[in-house]
Amino acid sequence: MKPIRNGVLALVLLCAGHAFASQEAEDLKRQIESQRAAATDLERLDDRHLVTDEITLLKSWLDEAWQQYSKEEYKKVREVVDRCIAQAELIRQKITAAKMTAYANDREAAVRATHAKIDKTKKALLDAQSTKKALEMTSK
Amino acid sequence: MSAKRLLLAMLLVGGCATPPKPNELESFEKLKQSPNYQVAQRRAPDLVAESERLFSKANEEWQSNDLDLSRRDSLMGSIKLKTALALVEYDQSKARADKAQADLRVVEDEYSRVNKDLVATQEQIALLQKLKETSSQAAMQQEKMKQEMATREAAGQARDKIAAAELALKGAEQVNAQEYAKVEYQAASDTLARARAQLDAKDFQMASQNADAARDQANRATQTAKPTYEQTASSTASQARNEALAKDLAGIPGAQVRLERRGDVQRAAVPIRGLFARNSTVIQPGHEGELDQIASIMKKYPSYNALVVGFTDNRGRRDALLARSQAQATAVYSALVGRGVEAKRMVVSGNGSDEPVSDNRTSAGRALNNRVEVIFLYQ
Numbered sequence: 139m140k141p142i143r144n145g146v147l148a149l150v151l152l153c154a155g156h157a158f159a160s161q162e163a164e165d166l167k168r169q170i171e172s173q174r175a176a177a178t179d180l181e182r183l184d185d186r187h188l189v190t191d192e193i194t195l196l197k198s199w200l201d202e203a204w205q206q207y208s209k210e211e212y213k214k215v216r217e218v219v220d221r222c223i224a225q226a227e228l229i230r231q232k233i234t235a236a237k238m239t240a241y242a243n244d245r246e247a248a249v250r251a252t253h254a255k256i257d258k259t260k261k262a263l264l265d266a267q268s269t270k271k272a273l274e275m276t277s278k
Numbered sequence: 279m280s281a282k283r284l285l286l287a288m289l290l291v292g293g294c295a296t297p298p299k300p301n302e303l304e305s306f307e308k309l310k311q312s313p314n315y316q317v318a319q320r321r322a323p324d325l326v327a328e329s330e331r332l333f334s335k336a337n338e339e340w341q342s343n344d345l346d347l348s349r350r351d352s353l354m355g356s357i358k359l360k361t362a363l364a365l366v367e368y369d370q371s372k373a374r375a376d377k378a379q380a381d382l383r384v385v386e387d388e389y390s391r392v393n394k395d396l397v398a399t400q401e402q403i404a405l406l407q408k409l410k411e412t413s414s415q416a417a418m419q420q421e422k423m424k425q426e427m428a429t430r431e432a433a434g435q436a437r438d439k440i441a442a443a444e445l446a447l448k449g450a451e452q453v454n455a456q457e458y459a460k461v462e463y464q465a466a467s468d469t470l471a472r473a474r475a476q477l478d479a480k481d482f483q484m485a486s487q488n489a490d491a492a493r494d495q496a497n498r499a500t501q502t503a504k505p506t507y508e509q510t511a512s513s514t515a516s517q518a519r520n521e522a523l524a525k526d527l528a529g530i531p532g533a534q535v536r537l538e539r540r541g542d543v544q545r546a547a548v549p550i551r552g553l554f555a556r557n558s559t560v561i562q563p564g565h566e567g568e569l570d571q572i573a574s575i576m577k578k579y580p581s582y583n584a585l586v587v588g589f590t591d592n593r594g595r596r597d598a599l600l601a602r603s604q605a606q607a608t609a610v611y612s613a614l615v616g617r618g619v620e621a622k623r624m625v626v627s628g629n630g631s632d633e634p635v636s637d638n639r640t641s642a643g644r645a646l647n648n649r650v651e652v653i654f655l656y657q
Contacts, residue, residue, distance in 0.1 A: 217350060224357040231364035238371035245378030252385040259392045266399040273406040277413065 163207070166215045170203050173222045180229050188236040189229050196225045297343050302352035303336050309359055314366045321369060322362035329359040432482035439489035440477060443470050446496035454510075455496075455503035462499035466492050520544060520656055523579055527654070530571045546654040548572060549635070550610065553650060559605035561613060569610070572652055573617030583623050585653040586611045591644035592631040604628025610650045 177196050184193065203218035310333070312318075319326045332355030339348035447466055450456075455463040473488035527535045527548050536547040550568060553561050561569075576584060588603030588610075604627065611626045637643035 221350075221354055221357065224354060224361070228357050228361040228364060231361050231368065235364045235368035235371060238368050238375060242371045242375035242378055245375050245382055249378050249381045249385055252382060252389050256385060256389045256392055259389065259396055263392060263396045263399060266396060266403060270399055270403050270406060273403060273410060277406060277410055 443492035458503035466495035599630035
C-alpha cells in the first residue's frame with residue numbers, strides 16, 4: 139500500500155505544481171499586457187517627447203519578456219517584467235519632473251519677460267516725465 | 279613537460295582573472311557620480327538604498343564572473359537610482375517654479391506700479407496738451423478779438439475823422455467856400471470822397487489819413503473864403519439894416535428922410551421942424567410922438583450912432599445963430615436921452631445957418647431951414 143500512497147502523493151504534487159506554474163504564467167502574461175498598455179499611456183503622456191528613449195527601451199524589454207514567456211522561461215520573464223515596472227515608474231517620474239521643469243522654465247521666462255516689460259515701462263515713464271516737465275515749463 | 283606546466287599555469291591565471299566590466303555596470307557607476315546623488319539619498323532613501331544594494335550585488339556578480347546577473351542588477355539599480363534622481367529633479371524644478379512664481383508676483387506688482395505711474399503721467403500729459411491747446415485757442419481767440427477791436431477802433435476813428443472833415447466842409451460851405459475858395463473846397467470835397475470810398479473798402483488807415491487831409495483842406499477853404507464871405511455878408515446885412523432903418527424912419531409922420539453919402543459914411547437924416555418957437559431953445563408941446571418914434575428907432579438899431587445937429591435961418595448974428603442951433607440940438611439930445619437912448623451914441627452940434635435946405639428970403643423957406651436933424655450914421 140505504501141508505494142501506491144507515495145505514487146498518489148507524487149501525482150498530486152505534480153498536478154499542483156503544474157497548476158501553480160500555469161497560474162504564474164497567466165499572471166505574467168497579464169502583467170506584460172498591462173505594461174504594454176502602460177507604455178502606450180506613457181507615450182501619450184510624453185507629449186513633448188522627452189523620454190522617447192526610455193519608452194523605446196521599455197517596449198524592447200516588454201518584447202523580450204514576451205519572447206521569454208513564449209519560451210516558458212517564467213523566471214526570466216518575472217525579472218524582465220519587474221524591470222519594466224520599475225522602468226515605467228522611472229518614465230512617469232521623468233515626465234512629471236520634465237513637466238515641472240518646463241513649468242519652472244516657463245515661470246522664469248515670465249519673470250524675465252516681466253523684468254523686460256518693467257525696464258521698457260520705466261524708460262517710457264522717464265520719457266513721459268520729461269515730456270510732462272517740458273509741457274509744464276511751456277504752460278508757465 | 280615544463281611547457282605544459284607553463285600553459286596550465288597561464289590557463290589558471292587566465293581563468294581566475296576579473297572579466298571586463300559590463301557596460302551596464304559602468305553606466306551605473308557613472309550615474310552614481312551624479313551631483314544630486316546625496317540629495318537623492320535624502321529625497322528617496324528606499325530607492326537609493328535598493329540601488330546601492332543592487333550595485334553591490336552587481337559588482338559581486340561581475341567579480342564572480344556572473345556577467346548576465348551583473349548586467350541585470352546594474353540595469354535595475356540604475357533604474358531605481360534614475361527614479362530617485364527624477365524625484366530630485368522634480369523637487370528642484372518645483373522649487374524653481376515656486377520661486378519663479380513668487381518672483382513673478384513681485385515683478386508683476388512692480389510692473390503694475392510702474393505702469394500705473396506711466397498711465398497717470400500719460401494722462402497728465404494728455405491733460406497738459408489739452409490745456410496747451412485750449413490756451414493756444416484762447417490766445418488765438420484773444421488775438422482775433424484784439425484785431426477785431428483794433429479794426430473796429432480804426433473804423434471808428436476813420437468815421438470820426440470823416441465826420442470831422444464833413445463838419446469842416448459844412449463849415450466851409452457856410453462861408454460859401456465853394457464860391458470864394460473854389461480850389462481848396464474842391465480839393466477838400468474830392469479828398470473826403472476818397473476817404474469815404476476807402477472806409478467802404480475797409481482801408482481805415484488811408485481813410486483816416488484822407489479824412490484828416492480833407493478836414494485840413496476844408497479848414498483852409500474856410501479860412502480863405504471867410505474874409506470875403508464876412509465882408510459880403512456884412513455889407514449885405516448892413517444894407518438890409520440900412521433899408522430897414524430908412525423904412526422905419528420914413529414911417530415917422532411928417533418926416534422927410536434924406537439919404538446921402540459922404541465919403542464912406544452913409545447918412546440918413548431926419549429933419550424935425552417946428553419944435554421950437556422963434557429964438558426959443560425949449561421944445562414946444564405937441565412933438566412928443568415924433569420924438570418918441572425917433573427914440574424908439576434909435577433903440578431898435580443900437581449899432582447906429584447919430585448926430586444931433588441944429589440949423590437956423592440966416593436972420594441974426596452968426597455966433598448967436600450957432601449958439602441957438604447948438605442949444606436946440608442939445609434940447610433934442612436931452613429929450614432923446616430922456617427917452618432911453620444912450621447918450622454916448624449921440625454927438626450934438628449946432629451949425630447955425632449953414633447948410634440951408636431952402637431959400638431964407640421967404641418965410642416958408644426959413645421955416646424949412648429952422649430945424650434939428652437927427653442923422654443916423656452907418657457904412
